[in-house]
Amino acid sequence: MKKILCIALIFASLALAFPLAAAESEEDVDYLALASLMLRDGNLDRAIVALDQVDTSDEELDLVRYYTLRGMTHIRRNELEPAKEALQQAVASGEAEAVVYIYLAQVNYQLEDYPGTIEALDNAGAEVERIASVYHMKAQSYWLLGEKIMAIATLDQASEIFPDDASFLRRKVFYLVDIGLFKEAVTEGRRYLQQTSAKLEDYVAIGNALRASGELDEAAILLEQAQLTFPDSPEVRKVLAHVYIERGEMSAAADLLYQAALLDPSLLAEAAELYRRSGQTFRAMLLNGQIANQPEKLRQRLALYLEMGNFEQAASMELPLTRLGMLSDEDLRYAIAYAQFKTGDFEAAEKNLAALNRPDLFRKAAELRRAIQDCAVDSWLCL
Numbered sequence: 001m002k003k004i005l006c007i008a009l010i011f012a013s014l015a016l017a018f019p020l021a022a023a024e025s026e027e028d029v030d031y032l033a034l035a036s037l038m039l040r041d042g043n044l045d046r047a048i049v050a051l052d053q054v055d056t057s058d059e060e061l062d063l064v065r066y067y068t069l070r071g072m073t074h075i076r077r078n079e080l081e082p083a084k085e086a087l088q089q090a091v092a093s094g095e096a097e098a099v100v101y102i103y104l105a106q107v108n109y110q111l112e113d114y115p116g117t118i119e120a121l122d123n124a125g126a127e128v129e130r131i132a133s134v135y136h137m138k139a140q141s142y143w144l145l146g147e148k149i150m151a152i153a154t155l156d157q158a159s160e161i162f163p164d165d166a167s168f169l170r171r172k173v174f175y176l177v178d179i180g181l182f183k184e185a186v187t188e189g190r191r192y193l194q195q196t197s198a199k200l201e202d203y204v205a206i207g208n209a210l211r212a213s214g215e216l217d218e219a220a221i222l223l224e225q226a227q228l229t230f231p232d233s234p235e236v237r238k239v240l241a242h243v244y245i246e247r248g249e250m251s252a253a254a255d256l257l258y259q260a261a262l263l264d265p266s267l268l269a270e271a272a273e274l275y276r277r278s279g280q281t282f283r284a285m286l287l288n289g290q291i292a293n294q295p296e297k298l299r300q301r302l303a304l305y306l307e308m309g310n311f312e313q314a315a316s317m318e319l320p321l322t323r324l325g326m327l328s329d330e331d332l333r334y335a336i337a338y339a340q341f342k343t344g345d346f347e348a349a350e351k352n353l354a355a356l357n358r359p360d361l362f363r364k365a366a367e368l369r370r371a372i373q374d375c376a377v378d379s380w381l382c383l
Contacts, residue, residue, distance in 0.1 A: 029053075032062070035069050039076070047073045063093035068100050075107060083107050091123070098127035105137060114141040132162055139171065148179055166196040177205055182213030193222075200230050207239050211246065219243045234260035234267060241274070250278035258287065269296050276300075281308050295324055302335055314339035315348075330358050338368065346372045 031053040038047035051070050054061065067090035074083035087104040090096050101124035108116035121128065121138050128134045135158035142151035152175055158168040169192045176185035189206035192198065203226035210219035223240040230236055237260035244253035254274035261267040272287035285304050291297040298320055305314035318327070318336045327333045337352035349372065353365040 032066060032069065035073070039069060039073055042076075044073055044077050048077075064090050064096050064100075066090075067093060068096065068103075071100075071103060071107075075103065080107055080111050084111060084113075098124045101125075102128060102131075102134070105134075109137055109141065112144075114145045117141045129161070132158065132165055132167070135161075135168065136171065139168075143175065148175065151175060166192055169195065170202060173202075173209075174205060177209045177212075180212075182209045185209040186213055186215060186218070200226070200233055200235065203229070204235055204239055207236075207243070211239070211243050216243055216247050220247070232263065234264040237263075238267065245274070250274060251280070254278050254280065261287070265290075265292065269293070269300055272300060276304060276307065295326055298324065298326065299332065302332065302339075306335060306339065311339045311342035315343050315345065318348075318352075327352075327355075330356050330361050334361050334364060337365070341368055341372060344375075346376065 031050045035047045035050035035054075038044070038050055047069070051066070051073065054066055056063070056066065067086045071083045071086035071090060074080075074086060084104065084107045087100060087107060090100050091104065101120045105117045105120035105124070108114070108120055118138055118141050121134055124134070135154055139151045139154040139158070142148075142154060152172055155168045155172045155175070158165075159172075162168065169188060173185050173189045173192055176182075176188060186206065186209050189202075189209060192202065193206065203222065207219050207223040207226065210216075210222060220240065220243050223236055223243060226233075226236045227240060237256045241253040241256040241260070244250075244256065254271060254277075257267055257271040257274050261271045268287055268291050272284045272291070275281070275284035275287065281304055285301075285308075288297060288301050288304060291300070298317060302314055302317050302321070305311070305317070315336065318340075321327050321332060321336065327336070333352050333355060337349045337356075340346075340349035340352065350369070353368060356362055356365045
């Protein structure tokens, strides 16, 4: 009996001891360190659970660290608003490190809070003055706020700090092009091309800037160089073709665009149109036959038939145009009516003219009706 009583007392004492040990164990857990470990291991849900266990009323708690860890965890979970709130609390709780301001700036930028982005970067201190990406983020924030001068000034400042980093000059060139300062863009663009191995889009952007500023010969030289550097790019040939068009060299432009069309068939219609405008209608017709887009193909073919004086073939296009529902375009309907008039099919022409409602075409239709009446009276006038 005494044995049983002793065993019972032992169990009772153990039962009392276990809750006490558990309580002491819970008090000894460093949830902040645990959350940091979970975050480092990628266990984001567990990190949040650990952070939720932290007693934020504890006067000895490092609030800056706590809110920073919470903000970083929310960022990793792509929860931007909670991340922003946590990081703001971190910087408000004491002397936060520069990296906290960088995180806050990044979150603000993703939330399109550009004033908040700039403010966070300004508050980050001298430690971030040697981080190139900070200047790109700040410049783009100013740009998106419409503060163009401040954006460009930020890039100029960055170029002085990082003289070997041409990315700031590159961004400046695109900014200058966007705001229409083409001559400045050309000057800076040339400087950029001398400093670095430029990309295709750099040549295209600067070539377009030269063209827009009227420097057509300079644009041609630059884009011809780009064509040698990027022989598989239809984009360079397309831009260069437009330079030749503005110089009045229509045949050269057509040849270039045809070469581009061999790489990008969607340019066939444009190449055919340039051949038509340069007087090479038969070559234009040859290219027209290769166009895959049927509405685009038929629209251009009708124009070519009319230009070549092939009115019967033009008039015969009424059926395929009708099948594709294209005669709702009154310009096409008038063109068919005109072709029918030229072939002597006055009844069909009148039927199409009657369907026109647009004021400018209505007047042209009236003139064509008078011509039809004159032909009916004196048919020799229409020969």
